[in-house]
Amino acid sequence: MRLESLPLADGELQFAPSWLEAPEADALLVALRGQIAWETHRIRIFGREHDSPRLSCWIGDAGASYVYSRVRFEPRPWPPALALLRARIDHASGVAMNSVLANLYRSGQDAMGWHSDDEPELGARPVIASLSLGGTRRFRFRHRRDHSKTFAIELPHGSLLLMSGDTQANWQHALPRTARPVAPRLNLTFRRIQTDSLPPRP
Ligand SMILES: O=C(O)CCC(=O)C(=O)O
Numbered sequence: 746m747r748l749e750s751l752p753l754a755d756g757e758l759q760f761a762p763s764w765l766e767a768p769e770a771d772a773l774l775v776a777l778r779g780q781i782a783w784e785t786h787r788i789r790i791f792g793r794e795h796d797s798p799r800l801s802c803w804i805g806d807a808g809a810s811y812v813y814s815r816v817r818f819e820p821r822p823w824p825p826a827l828a829l830l831r832a833r834i835d836h837a838s839g840v841a842m843n844s845v846l847a848n849l850y851r852s853g854q855d856a857m858g859w860h861s862d863d864e865p866e867l868g869a870r871p872v873i874a875s876l877s878l879g880g881t882r883r884f885r886f887r888h889r890r891d892h893s894k895t896f897a898i899e900l901p902h903g904s905l906l907l908m909s910g911d912t913q914a915n916w917q918h919a920l921p922r923t924a925r926p927v928a929p930r931l932n933l934t935f936r937r938i939q940t941d942s943l944p945p946r947p
């Protein structure tokens with residue numbers, strides 16, 4: 746399904762609620778849950794280290810290391826189910842992605858706090874392609890300079906959200922906890938780390 750632009754004055758969002766058909770999304774969810782080496786990342790908040798409330802894995806080309814929440818992650822290799830998907834994401838986004846952060850939200854108690862994907866290694870105006878599988882969760886935005894300006898998108902199974910232009914410069918996003926019973930959810934945010942040291946893509 747094609748991506749449609751969502752109206753946003755000082756950012757760019759494109760969204761396809763069923764970018765993957767349900768049977769394909771079902772198969773991908775099963776394959777990725779099994780193929781990804783899930784781990785609990787330690788994150789630093791206000792100077793203190795905590796276990797992040799979800800399972801994660803940083804995957805990418807050799808050299809695409811990433812500093813997130815002041816912790817450096819060296820990429821794990823691409824599992825088979827992700828290598829094929831990457832080519833389709835590249836085509837849909839127009840960007841040669843070299844890395845992906847995978848997150849597994851086991852229940853409504855797993856979450857991600859407010860942040861922008863604005864690490865220097867992503868460069869200015871990064872394109873982030875976010876594919877969601879599993880239980881539908883609410884993805885919230887708030888304006889960086891005016892936290893009362895908010896909106897939210899429901900991200901269903903098989904949906905693709907592209908965040909580009911000035912979205913990261915002007916907006917933060919979060920995936921809040923929910924008390925609603927919700928199926929496990931797997932999210933992939935494909936990124937392009939800007940680095941001169943990466944070997945050429947085959
Ligand atoms: O799980 C999500 O939809 C968002 C994940 C996210 O913001 C990130 O990986 O930076």
Ligand SMILES: [Mn+2]
Pocket residue numbers: 860861862918934
């Ligand atoms: Mn993010």
